[in-house]
Amino acid sequence: MKDQILGASFRDPSGFLFSRAGTLYRQVNQAYRSDYDFLFSSGQYKRLTSSGLLVSHAETSVEPADPVTAYKVIQPELVPFISYPYEWSFSQFQDAALITLKIQKIALEFGMTLKDASAYNIQFMRGKPVLIDTLSFEIYKENKPWVAYRQFCQHFLAPLALMAYRDIRLSQLLRVFLDGIPLDLASRLLPSRARFNFGLLSNIFLHARAQKAYADKPGEKARVNIGMSKQALLALIESLEATVGRLKWDPSGTEWGNYYEVTNYSDAAFEQKKHLVSEWMERIRPGIAWDLGANTGVFSRLVSRAGGNVVSFDVDPAAVEQNYRQVRREKEKNVLPLICDLTNPSPSIGWNNQERRSFGDRGPADVVLALALIHHLAISNNVPISKLAEFFYEVGHWLVIEFVPKSDSQVHKLLKSREDIFPQYIQGDFEKIFQDKFTIHEAIKLVDSERYLYLMESRKVLSQ
Amino acid sequence: MHFSQISSIALPTIQAYLDPGTGSIIIQVVIAVLVGGGIFLKTFWKKIFHKKPKSENMTTDPTSSDSSESDQPK
Numbered sequence: 001m002k003d004q005i006l007g008a009s010f011r012d013p014s015g016f017l018f019s020r021a022g023t024l025y026r027q028v029n030q031a032y033r034s035d036y037d038f039l040f041s042s043g044q045y046k047r048l049t050s051s052g053l054l055v056s057h058a059e060t061s062v063e064p065a066d067p068v069t070a071y072k073v074i075q076p077e078l079v080p081f082i083s084y085p086y087e088w089s090f091s092q093f094q095d096a097a098l099i100t101l102k103i104q105k106i107a108l109e110f111g112m113t114l115k116d117a118s119a120y121n122i123q124f125m126r127g128k129p130v131l132i133d134t135l136s137f138e139i140y141k142e143n144k145p146w147v148a149y150r151q152f153c154q155h156f157l158a159p160l161a162l163m164a165y166r167d168i169r170l171s172q173l174l175r176v177f178l179d180g181i182p183l184d185l186a187s188r189l190l191p192s193r194a195r196f197n198f199g200l201l202s203n204i205f206l207h208a209r210a211q212k213a214y215a216d217k218p219g220e221k222a223r224v225n226i227g228m229s230k231q232a233l234l235a236l237i238e239s240l241e242a243t244v245g246r247l248k249w250d251p252s253g254t255e256w257g258n259y260y261e262v263t264n265y266s267d268a269a270f271e272q273k274k275h276l277v278s279e280w281m282e283r284i285r286p287g288i289a290w291d292l293g294a295n296t297g298v299f300s301r302l303v304s305r306a307g308g309n310v311v312s313f314d315v316d317p318a319a320v321e322q323n324y325r326q327v328r329r330e331k332e333k334n335v336l337p338l339i340c341d342l343t344n345p346s347p348s349i350g351w352n353n354q355e356r357r358s359f360g361d362r363g364p365a366d367v368v369l370a371l372a373l374i375h376h377l378a379i380s381n382n383v384p385i386s387k388l389a390e391f392f393y394e395v396g397h398w399l400v401i402e403f404v405p406k407s408d409s410q411v412h413k414l415l416k417s418r419e420d421i422f423p424q425y426i427q428g429d430f431e432k433i434f435q436d437k438f439t440i441h442e443a444i445k446l447v448d449s450e451r452y453l454y455l456m457e458s459r460k461v462l463s464q
Numbered sequence: 465m466h467f468s469q470i471s472s473i474a475l476p477t478i479q480a481y482l483d484p485g486t487g488s489i490i491i492q493v494v495i496a497v498l499v500g501g502g503i504f505l506k507t508f509w510k511k512i513f514h515k516k517p518k519s520e521n522m523t524t525d526p527t528s529s530d531s532s533e534s535d536q537p538k
Binding site for chain 1: 485486487488489490491492493494495496497498499500503
């Protein structure tokens with residue numbers, strides 16, 4: 001089988017990721033040999049992996065994808081689900097930034113430094129952020145400034161500042177600006193009061209000015225002689241740590257924040273729904289589940305108790321923030337809350353549209369949960385039932401889906417402000433259309449409610 | 465941090481051509497000098513005006529923050 005070099009892995013001359021027969025490998029190039037060896041001989045690899053800060057790997061003897069440039073081939077531990085910064089809640093973003101700085105401090109202790117501070121190198125595993133790029137380090141050279149400083153400011157500090165000071169939704173700018181938010185743009189978007197924060201004044205506003213001042217010079221080969229001691233570099237890292245750590249955003253006034261309190265379920269119906277989901281998950285035992293429209297993740301946790309990894313998607317950054325805070329507080333290991341607008345999910349972006357994968361490309365999941373969801377898609381977003389069936393058919397094998405009829409008060413609310421142009425949105429048609437693509441194993445009416453909960457299985461033949 | 469260490473912050477060592485990255489290098493050195501100076505002044509201020517803490521364990525570095533633990537929800 002032909003090797004497939006991953007679309008996100010072409011910039012770094014130190015090596016690249018490739019997939020062979022379904023297994024992920026990383027080729028380490030000869031050019032990176034001395035840095036790679038030092039990572040081990042210095043003890044840094046052991047320190048970082050034992051504290052869960054860096055993903056571990058095993059050296060293998062498989063044939064390299066490019067034998068001419070190869071030094072070694074390693075097999076990294078797999079991340080259950082790759083997520084991107086524009087899908088993270090505020091605290092996830094903040095934790096990712098802080099772990100990057102923590103790793104840089106440890107690297108300096110061991111005589112190395114981070115040459116990349118890309119937010120895309122951080123992933124969430126076992127409920128915590130972890131650096132996944134083993135080749136991000138280089139041997140520290142005395143008095144050399146931090147080469148990844150600009151990247152850190154663009155990838156982490158600017159988006160976090162914008163989320164905290166201006167609007168939480170501005171993290172979505174990262175969908176457009178793949179290499180982080182340009183600092184001149186961040187300076188223009190941040191409110192004036194952000195200038196009173198010394199960390200932001202210096203690392204964003206003055207930084208943007210300095211970039212402009214030197215970029216405006218014609219391309220003459222003028223030289224700048226400048227350096228900084230390790231002590232100064234550490235002072236910079238610590239000040240960035242303090243600046244990032246002090247940024248705050250608390251979810252309030254959210255669309256769904258108190259959803260579970262305002263819903264029209266009775267306690268009995270809610271308990272029945274929980275019981276059914278738990279029972280079905282015990283039966284299916286999914287490896288990976290996607291809970292779509294998860295809110296703060298009540299049902300995601302029922303899936304995770306059955307042993308699988310759950311990606312808990314919601315459109316509301318506040319719900320995702322609360323969900324992540326619970327993951328952190330309870331030290332939960334297999335729930336990953338992420339922001340996702342299902343009406344416009346993450347696209348494939350970057351070079352040749354292959355660097356960052358779309359929402360759908362990262363599937364399919366073993367099971368998809370769509371609880372109290374489809375009325376929003378069908379009625380608020382005018383998606384025909386047939387399109388919904390096609391969508392769910394593509395993204396998962398099993399489907400737990402709740403049908404909320406027009407007689408339900410929540411749907412009433414949605415229809416109040418719009419014309420009822422949804423003649424197919426009735427239970428009979430819903431079942432008929434979904435049966436084209438799914439086998440309905442269970443259809444249970446929830447007590448004290450007009451709603452039905454279904455367990456369906458895709459008719460798609462699973463390729464082994 | 466001692467004053468001699470602060471003064472060693474800016475050293476004429478690396479050579480960089482002027483490009484958009486040059487501004488980032490220059491500003492980080494400037495910030496490091498200011499921050500490093502701030503730490504020095506803070507330490508100095510504490511030494512002069514604060515009473516000696518009862519135990520060594522009570523002294524904390526104002527700049528250190530293990531953030532992953534610090535932002536617990538209220």
